[in-house]
Amino acid sequence: MFVAIRNTPRDYAWGSTTDIAGFLGVEPSGGPEAELWLGAHAGSPAQIVDPAQTGGASDLAAWIQFDPHTALGAESAAEGRLPFLLKLLAAGGPLSLQAHPTPDQARAGFAREEAEGVPIDAYDRNYKDAFHKPELVVAVSETFDALSGFRPLGEVRDILELLRRADASDAAPAPGALDLLEQHLDIGLADTVEWLLRDGRGEDTGQAVWVVERVVRLARSREAEESAYADSFATVVDLSVAYPGDPGIVISLLLNRVRLRRGEALFLAAGNIHAYLHGLGIELMAASDNVLRGGLTPKHIDVSELLEVLDFTPMAPPRLEPERASPGVLTFRPDVPDFVLHRVEPGEGGSSSIELDGPAIVLVEGDAVRLEGALGGVDVPRGGAVYITPDEGRLSVSGRGVAWIATNG
Template identity: 55%
Template sequence: MFLPITNTPRDYAWGSTTAIADLLGRRPSGRPEAELWLGAHPGSPSVVVAPAVVGGADTLADWFAAEPARALGRDRDHLPFLLKLLAADGPLSIQAHPTPEQAREGFAREDAAGIPLDAPERNYKDSSAKPEIIVALSDTFDALCGFREPTETLADIDLLDDGSGRLDTLRRYLGESLRSTLAFLFQADDDSAATIAAVSELAAAHRADGASVATVVDLAERYPGDPGVVLSLLLNRVTLRAGEALFLPAGNVHAYLGGFGVELMAPSDNVLRGGLTPKHVDVPELLKVLDFEPLPVPRLEPTTVARGVERFAPHGTGFAMLRVDASGPGAVVEIGGPSIVLVTDGEVHVKGQDGTIRLGRGESAFVTPDEVRLAMTGDGTAYVATPA
C-alpha cells in the first residue's frame, strides 16, 4: 500500500527561506524553513494525507502505534530511519553523534540523574546512535566533516601568521594532539580567547586564500569569539556537487555550512555540540565521543544496483537510500521493508502489488512492508529510504 504523507517544515534560524518552498511548489512563507521530516520521529511525525485509509490516524506515529503489524511488519517495532529535506542558508552547529554503546550509557546516566528529556542541558534524548547520509540536491553543498591532517591545518596557520607570535600557542597544541588542541580552544580563558581573536583577525586579510580560510572569515563574522571559528580550521572543508554524498558515522565532527540536500539518518536526537550555536555545549561529553583520527573527506559513492537505480548504503547503519531515475523505460526498485519515497524532480508513477501512485515534485509516500518491488516510471527523480 502507498500512503501519501506530508509535513510542516522546521523553522530553525539557519534555514533557507526559499529552497523547501520551491521544491514543494508553493509560495515562500517569508520565514526560514530548515528541515522537512519524513518519518515517525515524535519531534515532527509525518502527517497522513488521507487518515481514513489508516483508521483515522493523523500521523505516521499514530498509525504505527495503532497498527504496528500492518504498518511496519510483524518483525519490526519502529521505523529504522528518518528522511529529511535539509535547506541551510547558513552554518549549522559543529557537532558529533555517539556510538550505540555511548548512547545507551549516556541515556541511562542522564535518566538516573533525573534530567528531563526536554531540558536544554540534556545530551541524550534517546538510546540510539545517529549515523547520517547527506546527498546534495543544490548545485553546491558546503560542509565541514572530520579532522584533517594537522600538517594541513599548520599550513593554513603559517599562511595567516604575521610574525607577532599570536598563533604560537595554537601551533604548540597542534604539535601535541588534536584532543589537546580542542581542550585548549574550549577552555574559555584569556589565552584561548586571544587565539580565537587572532585567527579571526588574521584570516580576514587572507579571505581569498582558500576555502578553509574563507570559512573562518565567514564564521567569525557570524559567531565572533566562538571556538568553532578556529575548530573549523582543523576539519576537512568540502563542497559537494549535486548528486554527491557524505556519510557521517558516530564520532565524526561535522557542520553543514550551506546548501540543499536530502538526508537519511537513524531516528535519534542525540547531538553533542561544539560551537557555532546558542544551544547547550557539553565539552567533556563531546571530547568523549569524538573520533580524533584524521581522515579524508568521507564521501559516499553509490553502487548501481539496477538500471536507473543507485544505492547509498553505509555498512552497519540499518538503512539505505536509493536514487531512482524513472525516465525512459523506468526502473525496478527492490525494498527491504517499510519505506518512504520522495520525488525531487519531475513526476514519478510508482506501481506495486497493491496499486499505483503518482507523485509530483516535492511529494512523498509511505510504502507498507507488503510491497517488496516497486516499478517506477515517468520523467523524474525519486529518493527511496528503506531498511538495509
C-alpha cells in the same frame, strides 16, 4: 499500501527562505525553512494526508504504535519503531559543530540521564533517546558546503604556516597567539579542541579568545585569500560574522572543508565532527535526536561528553560513492543496518525498479512519478511524499521525476 504523507518545515534560524519551497513547488512561507522531516520521530512525525487509510491515525508515529504489523511488517513489528528518518535540509547559513554517539554510548548516556532525573526537554540534556545517529547527506543544490572530520595533520601544519606568514606581514604582528595555538597542537587535536572550548566560552574566557580574534584577522589577509586553503579561510570569515568570537571558528580550520557537487554524498559515522554550511540536501539518518555540540551555537555544549564521543583520527573527507544498481538507480549504502538511500530517475518513457525489504519513504523531486508495487500503485507529484508498507515488495518507478527512496539497510 501507499500512504501519502506531509509535514511542515522546521523554522530554525539557519534555514533557507526559498530552497525547500522551491523543491516542493510551493510558495515560500516568508521565514526560514530549515528541515522537512519525513518519518516517525516524536520530534516532528510526518502527518498522514488521509487518516481513513490508517484506522484514523493522523501521523506516522501514531499509526506505527496503533498497527505496527501493517506499518512496519512482521519482521520489524517487534521493535516497534521506524529505524530511519528522511529529511530535506536547506542550510542558508552554518549549523552548529556537532557529533553523534555510537550505539553503546547512546544507550549508556540515555540510561545515565534517565537515572539522574534530567528532564527530556532540559537545556543541558545530551541524550534524548537510546539510539545512535549516523547520517548520510546527498547534495541536491548545485553545490553543498560542509565541514567534516579532522584534517590530516600535515594540512593543519600548512594552515598554521600560512597564518604565520600573514602575521609577519601584518601591520601589528602578534605571533604569540599562533605560538599558543601551536603549543596545543603539539600535544594533540583533543587537547586543542578542549582548550578552545573551555577557555574560549562563558564568562571566564581566557587566551583562546585572543587566538580566535587573531585568526579571524589573519584569515582576511592576502596570503590567506590566495592560498590553497582559501575556502577554509573564507569560512573562518563567514563564521566570525555569524558567531563572533566563537571558538568553533578556529576549530573549523582543523576540519576538512568539503564542497559537494549535485548528486555527491557524505556519510557521517559516529564520532565525526561536522557542520553543514550552505546548500540543499537530502539527509537520511538513524531515527535519533542525540547531538553533542562543539561550537557555533547558543545551545548547550557539554565539553567532557563531546570529547568522549569525538573521533580525533585525521581522515580524508568521508565521501560515499553510490552503487549503480540498475539502469536509472543509484544506491547510497553506508555500512550501517538502519538505512539505505536510492535515487531513482527512470527518464521519460522508462521504468526502474528496486526491491523493498522493509518499509520505505519516497520523496519526489522535479516532475511527477508513478509508483507500482505488488498490491497497488500511486501517482506522486513534485514535492510529494509517500510511505510504503513492506508488503508492496518490488517497487517500480516511472515518469520524468526523481524518486528519493529511503528504506531499511
